[in-house]
Amino acid sequence: MRLWESAGGPPHAILLAGPAGVGKSLFAAAAAQRLLCESPRQAADCACGDCHSCRIFAAGNHPDFRHVIPEADAEEAEGEASDAGDKKKASSQILIGQIRALEDFVYMGGHRSSTRVILIEPAEAMNFAAENALLKILEEPPSGVCFLLVTSRVKKLLPTVRSRCRTLTFGRPGLEEAKRWLADQGEKNALPLLALTGGTPILALAESQKGRLKTFDDMAASLFENEGDFLALASRWESHLKKEGGLKMEELVATVQKALFDLASFNLTGQLRFFASREKQVAAIAARADTSGILGYYNELLKARMLASHPLNPRLFLDDIAARYLRAIAPSRS
Numbered sequence: 001m002r003l004w005e006s007a008g009g010p011p012h013a014i015l016l017a018g019p020a021g022v023g024k025s026l027f028a029a030a031a032a033q034r035l036l037c038e039s040p041r042q043a044a045d046c047a048c049g050d051c052h053s054c055r056i057f058a059a060g061n062h063p064d065f066r067h068v069i070p071e072a073d074a075e076e077a078e079g080e081a082s083d084a085g086d087k088k089k090a091s092s093q094i095l096i097g098q099i100r101a102l103e104d105f106v107y108m109g110g111h112r113s114s115t116r117v118i119l120i121e122p123a124e125a126m127n128f129a130a131e132n133a134l135l136k137i138l139e140e141p142p143s144g145v146c147f148l149l150v151t152s153r154v155k156k157l158l159p160t161v162r163s164r165c166r167t168l169t170f171g172r173p174g175l176e177e178a179k180r181w182l183a184d185q186g187e188k189n190a191l192p193l194l195a196l197t198g199g200t201p202i203l204a205l206a207e208s209q210k211g212r213l214k215t216f217d218d219m220a221a222s223l224f225e226n227e228g229d230f231l232a233l234a235s236r237w238e239s240h241l242k243k244e245g246g247l248k249m250e251e252l253v254a255t256v257q258k259a260l261f262d263l264a265s266f267n268l269t270g271q272l273r274f275f276a277s278r279e280k281q282v283a284a285i286a287a288r289a290d291t292s293g294i295l296g297y298y299n300e301l302l303k304a305r306m307l308a309s310h311p312l313n314p315r316l317f318l319d320d321i322a323a324r325y326l327r328a329i330a331p332s333r334s
């Protein structure tokens, strides 16, 4: 993609938008390396991988590159214990200080050439003050600077920021393409993983590496093969929250939502998006249940998902969801 050869070099800011897990981050890193490369490969228009610039980029210490991510993500990447009692909790936002800290870098010339690249991800993690500080820079962009903004929630960004970026929209790859990519990475369970992640191969690979296919499979079993007892269902879910490498509450709620999505989708279109391997069970439940009740609870859960990161009482929250889920999928009386 020859983004940088249009009139007068690369745009000052490129917004890489699209669903999570389709490769935006990998593309952004490759683009950053390409922009800084001293002898890019002309035919493929990619970084050479051999020059000094490419080597220090790969080693993670290129002086003309900045990677701006939330503090909490940085700690996770470094494997620091997040439960260090008295330590202040790392922010999951990108804060104004992080954007202000870029100013010297942005307004001074580059070290190795005049090009500087800043990768901000996820861009929607910038809080309001940070985004406004970025907007100030983008309003009078210094030459030779290219911002790469990666987001899977483009609408959360200020329209004024969006309008100053060239947007590249990423879609989901086709199933065959995604399967082939996962097979190339040595992944044997491509289909169920893709089903669970809504067809996004990079998320699928990440879930597999965390060994979570089994967790999700048990979640699927709990959703489609339960005895109709909400307390038992909530207990089963609770065990997944407590287990090491288990689910976060938001992920658990999202999984319940995916089940409702597939039940309604099966009745409306005959298609399943997340639980294709359980088509028989989904079909049996969907045939007896009331589609509008399923959709109604699906929409309610959208709101519950916002509370899910910090419910006052997690167990009560689970009991409530389990009870309502069972009611939504119960055979209709008509």
Ligand SMILES: [Zn+2]
Residues within 6 Å of the ligand: 036, 037, 038, 039, 040, 047, 048, 049, 050, 051, 052, 053, 054
């Ligand atoms: Zn190079």
